[in-house]
Amino acid sequence: MAGKKSARAESHRDLLRQMLRIRRFEERCVELYSGEKIRGFMHLYIGEEAVAVGVCHALTADDVVVSTYREHGHALIRGVPATTIMAEMYGKATGCSRGRGGSMHLFDVARRFYGGNAIVGGGLPLAVGLALADKMQDRNRVTVCFFGDGAVAEGEFHECLNLAALWRLPVLFACENNLYAMGTALARSHAQTDLALRAAGYGVAAWPVDGMDVLAVADAAARAAEAIRAGAGPHLVESRTYRFRAHSMYDPDRYRSKQEIEQWKKRDPIDALVASMKAEREITDDDLAVLEKEISAEIDHAVAFAEQAPVEPVEDLSRFVYSETPETSGRARVGPVEAES
Numbered sequence: 001m002a003g004k005k006s007a008r009a010e011s012h013r014d015l016l017r018q019m020l021r022i023r024r025f026e027e028r029c030v031e032l033y034s035g036e037k038i039r040g041f042m043h044l045y046i047g048e049e050a051v052a053v054g055v056c057h058a059l060t061a062d063d064v065v066v067s068t069y070r071e072h073g074h075a076l077i078r079g080v081p082a083t084t085i086m087a088e089m090y091g092k093a094t095g096c097s098r099g100r101g102g103s104m105h106l107f108d109v110a111r112r113f114y115g116g117n118a119i120v121g122g123g124l125p126l127a128v129g130l131a132l133a134d135k136m137q138d139r140n141r142v143t144v145c146f147f148g149d150g151a152v153a154e155g156e157f158h159e160c161l162n163l164a165a166l167w168r169l170p171v172l173f174a175c176e177n178n179l180y181a182m183g184t185a186l187a188r189s190h191a192q193t194d195l196a197l198r199a200a201g202y203g204v205a206a207w208p209v210d211g212m213d214v215l216a217v218a219d220a221a222a223r224a225a226e227a228i229r230a231g232a233g234p235h236l237v238e239s240r241t242y243r244f245r246a247h248s249m250y251d252p253d254r255y256r257s258k259q260e261i262e263q264w265k266k267r268d269p270i271d272a273l274v275a276s277m278k279a280e281r282e283i284t285d286d287d288l289a290v291l292e293k294e295i296s297a298e299i300d301h302a303v304a305f306a307e308q309a310p311v312e313p314v315e316d317l318s319r320f321v322y323s324e325t326p327e328t329s330g331r332a333r334v335g336p337v338e339a340e341s
Contacts, residue, residue: 009282012273015057015214016283017291019049019270022073024295025082028303029072029089029103033249037307038089042103043070047244048176050269052077054217055144055174055237058225064112064130064143066123068176069104070243071116074146078113080106082302092309099312100320120181121147121154124173128160131169131234142228144172150181152195161202161234168233172224173199175238176211182247183255196238204234211241212267215276242267 026046032038045052052073056065067074075085080096088095089103097107097115107115114130117123127145134141151157152175164171177195179186186193199206205227209220217239224235242264246253277283 009277009280012215012277012282013287015053015218016270016273016277017295018053018077019214019273020291021082021295021298022049022052022076023270024292025076025085025299025302026072028299030249032089032303038103039091040102040104041069042089042249043247044243044245044249045070045073047264047268048178048211048241049073050214050217050273051174051176051211051239051241052146054214054239055146055172055221057218058221059142059144062112062139063141064114064127064134066114066127066130066143066145067106067116068120068123068146068148068151069116069118070148070176071106071146072103075106075108075113075116078108079111080108080113082298083305084108086299086302086306087309090306090309091311092306093312094305094309121151121156123147124151124154124156124160127171127173128164128169131164131171132167135167135169140170140229142170142172142225144174146174146176148181149175149177149179149186149190149195150184151175152198153181153189157198158202161199161204161236164234165202165204168231170228171234172221172228173204173206173234173236174221175236177238177240178211178243179240180243180247180256183251185255196236199236204236205232206236206238208238208240211239212264212269212272214269214273244268 022045026044029038029042033042056077065074065078072085076082084094084096085106088097088099088101088106091099091102093099097105101107104116104118107113114126123145124147127143131143134143175195181189196206196208207220210216220237224237228235244261244265
């Protein structure tokens with residue numbers, strides 16, 4: 001019994017650590033964005049950390065993740081080093097996408113993280129294709145596809161659920177329902193706001209879960225992943241969550257009240273897990289201080305790495321745009337490097 005309790009406490013500590021890593025990483029990104037170190041569009045995941053952490057807790061290193069443009073947390077959880085993520089945010093050549101993708105297009109094939117996608121619902125067909133390839137080659141993998149409530153209104157959602165069900169593909173559709181598609185409230189764009197019910201029309205097993213409770217999300221994702229691995233076909237989990245920040249750094253956030261945001265902040269998934277762990281005597285304030293210090297050091301290292309990283313040489317700007325000739329293919333390149341996070 002003591003061993004089981006210890007294992008549970010360790011699992012909870014890992015979930016907390018991962019949520020804190022995402023929160024602190026993005027808080028630093030806000031500072032860097034305000035200082036014009038990071039440019040372009042940036043979409044924050046603050047408030048939704050329980051979804052990425054809970055879902056990815058059910059995966060193995062061999063599984064696949066397809067993400068959205070709000071993907072910093074997904075990438076961190078999948079093991080993409082904070083160094084190469086931050087370098088990508090800076091637009092540096094040692095970023096995980098060689099500095100060409102920025103905040104919305106993180107990618108790391110070695111960690112089976114098949115990227116952020118700037119197109120709403122754009123990752124759904126990619127996930128179905130990856131899962132089809134795995135099934136045709138008899139690989140026992142799960143492909144997780146994250147998408148928001150706005151993507152449920154897109155044609156790709158319906159086409160992909162239909163094909164995944166028809167071919168019994170090993171896909172876990174992970175809907176991050178944060179109640180707003182950019183600035184449009186769910187009830188103003190969907191006649192049926194219970195998004196998990198949409199899957200029933202395609203014979204896909206689905207259920208909603210409290211997306212502010214990382215333990216509930218982890219349990220729901222584990223159940224779905226286990227069924228998928230057993231050959232039960234695609235599943236959908238609708239995590240009902242909330243983003244504390246605006247849609248993007250450019251968004252004035254005038255479509256919802258401050259009172260609504262503050263009410264949701266009372267359900268902060270990090271605070272909720274800390275309170276639960278303290279009640280079970282699984283963590284102390286001193287433990288938290290050590291954890292915060294470790295995470296701060298990791299992020300400091302990532303920022304220093306990005307600051308010192310090189311930009312892509314001007315003569316390489318056409319690489320991956322045009323076919324390389326024998327004269328250019330042997331030229332030295334500056335590309336992403338492996339770095340400790």
